[in-house]
Amino acid sequence: MANNYNRVYNFSAGPAVLPVEVLETARDEMLNYQSSGMSVMEMSHRSKVYDNIIKTAEKDLRELLNIPESYKVLFLQGGAHLQFSMVPINLLKNGIADYIVTGQWAKKAYIEAQKYGKINKIASSEDKNFSYIPDCSDLNISSNADYVYICENNTIYGTKFKTLPNTKGKTLVSDMSSCFLSEPVDIAKYGLIFAGVQKNVGPAGVQIVIIKDDLLRDDLPSWCPTMLNYKIHADNNSLYNTPPAYGIYICGLVFKWLKNIGGLEKMKEINLKKAAILYDFLDKSNLFKGTVEKNSRSLMNIPFITGSEELDKKFIEESAKNGLLQLKGHRTVGGMRASLYNAMPIDGVKKLVEFMEKFEKENTK
Numbered sequence: 001m002a003n004n005y006n007r008v009y010n011f012s013a014g015p016a017v018l019p020v021e022v023l024e025t026a027r028d029e030m031l032n033y034q035s036s037g038m039s040v041m042e043m044s045h046r047s048k049v050y051d052n053i054i055k056t057a058e059k060d061l062r063e064l065l066n067i068p069e070s071y072k073v074l075f076l077q078g079g080a081h082l083q084f085s086m087v088p089i090n091l092l093k094n095g096i097a098d099y100i101v102t103g104q105w106a107k108k109a110y111i112e113a114q115k116y117g118k119i120n121k122i123a124s125s126e127d128k129n130f131s132y133i134p135d136c137s138d139l140n141i142s143s144n145a146d147y148v149y150i151c152e153n154n155t156i157y158g159t160k161f162k163t164l165p166n167t168k169g170k171t172l173v174s175d176m177s178s179c180f181l182s183e184p185v186d187i188a189k190y191g192l193i194f195a196g197v198q199k200n201v202g203p204a205g206v207q208i209v210i211i212k213d214d215l216l217r218d219d220l221p222s223w224c225p226t227m228l229n230y231k232i233h234a235d236n237n238s239l240y241n242t243p244p245a246y247g248i249y250i251c252g253l254v255f256k257w258l259k260n261i262g263g264l265e266k267m268k269e270i271n272l273k274k275a276a277i278l279y280d281f282l283d284k285s286n287l288f289k290g291t292v293e294k295n296s297r298s299l300m301n302i303p304f305i306t307g308s309e310e311l312d313k314k315f316i317e318e319s320a321k322n323g324l325l326q327l328k329g330h331r332t333v334g335g336m337r338a339s340l341y342n343a344m345p346i347d348g349v350k351k352l353v354e355f356m357e358k359f360e361k362e363n364t365k
């Protein structure tokens with residue numbers, strides 16, 4: 001049942017809502033995982049039973065995303081933030097990379113990478129507070145760029161790349177943290193994808209990296225910390241040291257949940273339906289307005305405003321009293337933001353829009 005246990009509708013941008021069915025399974029298996037006599041939290045990451053958990057998780061993820069054999073899947077730690085460093089450390093050979101800056105996360109990645117090479121900002125949407133995705137069909141890609149970097153779904157601003165940039169043959173690197181597993185992806189178009197799972201896939205503490213095997217190198221600079229070397233993790237199947245074992249287990253349950261739903265095609269269909277409920281309302285509302293250009297709209301994160309800070313504040317307070325939580329927008333956008341990740345039930349979006357309609361009636365003359 002979707003809404004028992006006195007659970008609220010949680011619109012948090014992350015850590016975020018997880019499927020009730022997954023939490024129930026975790027609860028049922030908490031004290032004694034499948035007759036092992038212990039919790040997944042308590043078992044050695046070198047045990048046979050844990051080996052089966054991590055291998056099954058990888059297998060299910062490969063199936064969901066149709067990941068080609070030539071890509072490695074890594075379960076790492078350190079947050080998406082550590083990827084802002086690992087990407088340039090591992091991928092810079094010529095020492096040059098091109099970044100497309102479409103929000104705070106891309107900007108942070110761009111700034112961090114500058115420690116390691118000559119990093120070019122080849123496009124940006126900062127001129128309009130990151131409210132759109134720039135045209136990336138014919139950018140000035142550096143002839144010797146080691147990679148082109150994007151943040152595919154901009155969690156704070158609610159924008160998403162609908163077409164990937166034309167990288168003119170260069171390796172594409174994507175931060176997919178807030179859209180990972182929300183829809184099918186053609187992995188072959190990327191050299192490296194990373195995602196912090198706490199947005200759409202699991203508990204904080206796990207990073208998933210999908211990397212083409214020809215990007216794994218034996219010739220990294222000697223100062224590179226062992227733990228920041230993708231190849232070390234790839235060679236050891238994510239078990240070089242203790243992995244975030246319990247988090248990976250929960251991710252595995254979410255992968256099963258997605259497979260049960262019918263995979264990512266089906267998930268996308270559901271996500272389109274959910275987002276349309278809110279966007280359709282925003283487009284006809286006399287009070288609420290979306291903040292993003294229509295053709296850049298994210299299915300996952302939907303910011304909106306009333307135009308009055310006072311009313312925004314009142315809306316956030318009153319919606320919380322009605323079981324609609326975590327709707328406050330990011331401080332750089334203001335207003336509200338509803339994150340409609342995979343696990344947000346359609347009823348949650350319907351309740352939100354009903355409440356917005358009521359609030360609009362009561363607060364417009």
Ligand SMILES: *Cc1c(COP(=O)(O)O)cnc(C)c1O
Nearest residue numbers: 079080081105155175177178196
């Ligand atoms: C949340 C988020 C990050 C930062 O994640 P941490 O795990 O806190 O480092 C980076 N990129 C995107 C797209 C995000 O949504």
